Amino acid sequence: MSKLHRIRPSGWLDQFPAALRHVSLVRLVASVGAGGVLYLTPIVFHQEAFSAQAVTQGLALAALAGTLGRLLSGALVDRGLACSIPVLLAAVAIVLGDLRLAGTSSFAGYVQGQLLLGVAAGLYWPAIELAVPLGCSSGPAPIPSARGYALARSADAAGIATGALVGALLAAAGRLRGIYLVDSISALVLVLLLLRQPLPNPEPSATAAAAKTPWRNWLPPLLPVLAISLLATSLPVLMQSALPLDLVRGGLERAAMPESLGALLVGIQLGLLVLIQWPVGQALARRPIAHGLGLSLTCFAAGTVLLAFSALTRQGLWLVLLAQLPLALGAAAFLPIATEAVIELSPPEHRGLAMALFSQCFALSALAAPLLAGLALDAQRHAGGFWIGMTLLCLAGLNLVRRLKPRQAAQA
Numbered sequence: 369m370s371k372l373h374r375i376r377p378s379g380w381l382d383q384f385p386a387a388l389r390h391v392s393l394v395r396l397v398a399s400v401g402a403g404g405v406l407y408l409t410p411i412v413f414h415q416e417a418f419s420a421q422a423v424t425q426g427l428a429l430a431a432l433a434g435t436l437g438r439l440l441s442g443a444l445v446d447r448g449l450a451c452s453i454p455v456l457l458a459a460v461a462i463v464l465g466d467l468r469l470a471g472t473s474s475f476a477g478y479v480q481g482q483l484l485l486g487v488a489a490g491l492y493w494p495a496i497e498l499a500v501p502l503g504c505s506s507g508p509a510p511i512p513s514a515r516g517y518a519l520a521r522s523a524d525a526a527g528i529a530t531g532a533l534v535g536a537l538l539a540a541a542g543r544l545r546g547i548y549l550v551d552s553i554s555a556l557v558l559v560l561l562l563l564r565q566p567l568p569n570p571e572p573s574a575t576a577a578a579a580k581t582p583w584r585n586w587l588p589p590l591l592p593v594l595a596i597s598l599l600a601t602s603l604p605v606l607m608q609s610a611l612p613l614d615l616v617r618g619g620l621e622r623a624a625m626p627e628s629l630g631a632l633l634v635g636i637q638l639g640l641l642v643l644i645q646w647p648v649g650q651a652l653a654r655r656p657i658a659h660g661l662g663l664s665l666t667c668f669a670a671g672t673v674l675l676a677f678s679a680l681t682r683q684g685l686w687l688v689l690l691a692q693l694p695l696a697l698g699a700a701a702f703l704p705i706a707t708e709a710v711i712e713l714s715p716p717e718h719r720g721l722a723m724a725l726f727s728q729c730f731a732l733s734a735l736a737a738p739l740l741a742g743l744a745l746d747a748q749r750h751a752g753g754f755w756i757g758m759t760l761l762c763l764a765g766l767n768l769v770r771r772l773k774p775r776q777a778a779q780a
Contacts, residue, residue, distance in 0.1 A: 387568045388503035388516050392523040394455070394561055395496060399524045401462070401554025403531020403638065404538070404547030405485070406608045409469070411616065412544055416473050420613050424742030426478050427609050430486030431734030437490020438731060442724025445495055446717065451502070451567040454495040455558070461488035462555040470548035486731075493727040495567070498720055501711050502568035513711050517704040518649030524703075525645040529638035570716070586714055590722065592771045593709045596661050597729035599765045600702045602737040603668045605730075606758070607637065607695065610741035611675070614751045615688070622684030636689065640696035648700040653708070660705035662769040667698030669762035676755035709772075 381389055410423045441454040465484030468477055504516035531550065538546040618624030652660035674691035678684035707726065714722035744754035 384511065384516070384519060385503055385506050385509065387506040388500065388511075388519065390561075390565055391496070391499045391503045391567060392520050394558060394567070395520055396523040396527040397554050397558050397561065398492070398496075399527025400531045400534075401551035403528035403533075404535030405466070405469075405531075405551045406528070407532050407612065407638075408535040408539065408544060408547055409482075410609055410612045411539065412469075412547070413478055414613060414616060415544070418475070418478070419742075420617075420745040421739075421742040422475055422478075423613065424609055424738030426475075426482040427605075427738040428735045429479055430482035430489070431731045431738075433483045433486030434488075434490030434731045434734075435728060437487050438494055438724045438727045439721075441491045442494035442498075442720040442722075442727075444720075445498055445570065446720035448570070450569050451495040451499045452562045454491040455567065456562055458488040458492035459555040459559050461485070461491065463552045466548035466552045466555075470545050490727075490731065493730070494720055494723040497707060497723045497727065498570070499567040500707075501719070502570060506568050512653070514653035514704070514708045515650070517707050517711075518646055518653055521649055521700075521704045521707075522642070522645040525638065525641040525700075529642045532638050570720075586718060586722075589713045590710065590725070592768050593657075593661075593706060593713065594725060594729055596665070596765055596768050596772075597702075597706050597726060598732060599761060599768075600661070600664055600668065600698075600706070601730045602733040603672075603695065603758070603762075604699060605734045605737045606741055609738040610745065610751060610754070613741075613745055614675075614679075617745065621682050622679055622688075623682070625685070637692040637696045640692055641699055644696060645700045645703075648697065649704040652701055652705050657705055657709045657712075658769050658772045660701050661709075661772070662766060664698045664702035664705070665762045665765045665769065667694040667701065669759045671695035671698060672755045672758040672762065676752045676759065679752035679755075 384392075410427070413423050413426070445451055445454070461484050465481045465488060468484060469481035472478055472481065500516045500520045501513040504511050504513045531547075531554075534550055535544070535547045538544050538550075615625045652663070671691045671694040674687045674694070678687035678691070681687070710722050710726045711719065741751070741754060745751055748754075
């Protein structure tokens with residue numbers, strides 16, 4: 369035993385519980401596949417001469433399909449269902465959706481594939497988010513869930529950036545639909561990981577007490593966080609849907625970009641997110657929740673202003689590049705802090721449903737934001753007015769931040 373202890377590898381990750389490291393690995397693998405699909409599917413079907421509205425309608429329908437899946441996943445986990453089951457079902461839906469999207473050039477096939485991917489996202493997110501605090505509390509040395517979410521979001525960012533980079537390389541090689549093969553392989557690896565070691569599960573005592581805390585006692589404190597999340601989550605959605613189309617279509621003065629360059633620019637923001645997610649998440653974990661969420665909205669406002677003005681100049685490419693820094697910082701500030709706020713403000717027996725409601729903010733944003741963006745892009749030659757509108761909404765959202773209660777001590 370002592371010999372095994374001596375040869376055991378040590379490193380930075382050893383500070384985290386083994387269960388949390390496994391959850392982060394699962395999220396990393398899933399995100400590699402999702403990175404290319406989320407950000408480059410609009411370009412795939414732009415090549416098929418779909419209108420902006422047609423592309424964004426498919427994305428919106430995927431979001432709609434995920435709403436029921438989120439509520440079902442959260443409710444079943446609260447009732448004692450193993451967290452691994454919804455994630456395994458999501459992997460099956462991912463493979464089916466990828467197969468449909470990889471082989472279709474029709475709008476009907478595009479919608480069918482998007483619906484399957486939307487169902488997969490709905491099943492996946494509440495369960496995988498709840499697994500983080502459960503992983504933090506397992507083992508002999510528990511850690512605060514805020515640190516766990518910083519690690520988990522770093523794994524998400526690294527995976528998505530890797531997937532988007534692979535997609536950009538496929539686009540440069542003229543094999544852009546290969547992103548669906550990458551996504552399917554990632555889903556199969558995810559299944560193997562979960563069959564080898566399941567995700568951590570809620571304690572039976574927590575699920576048995578599910579009826580003890582009325583909704584009126586725990587839902588109202590969550591509402592400001594959910595409202596801010598609804599606004600903030602629209603920005604990553606627009607980076608997946610509106611920005612790629614804006615780049616390849618061109619602005620009022622900014623020239624249209626090649627599809628491979630548009631994919632690479634999207635990847636720059638994701639790469640920045642990988643670099644800053646952990647330090648930003650760690651720093652903000654020690655500050656009040658309002659500080660992190662206010663910083664996020666301010667950064668999103670700065671990024672969208674730069675995107676708006678990029679349409680008005682021939683050198684707009686440089687403004688698009690500059691916008692990636694505040695947009696990445698806004699995402700790095702928002703994702704772990706908002707998720708931690710949901711955990712802190714909800715009782716353990718209702719955290720599955722609380723995570724489902726939080727995840728619904730992503731779904732609702734993914735439903736509404738692409739539709740509005742598609743209408744704006746088809747109505748105008750550029751998206752400058754649309755990005756200015758998003759700036760104003762982000763600044764207005766700062767009023768909601770002021771209504772947040774002071775942060776309480778985290779309880780995993």
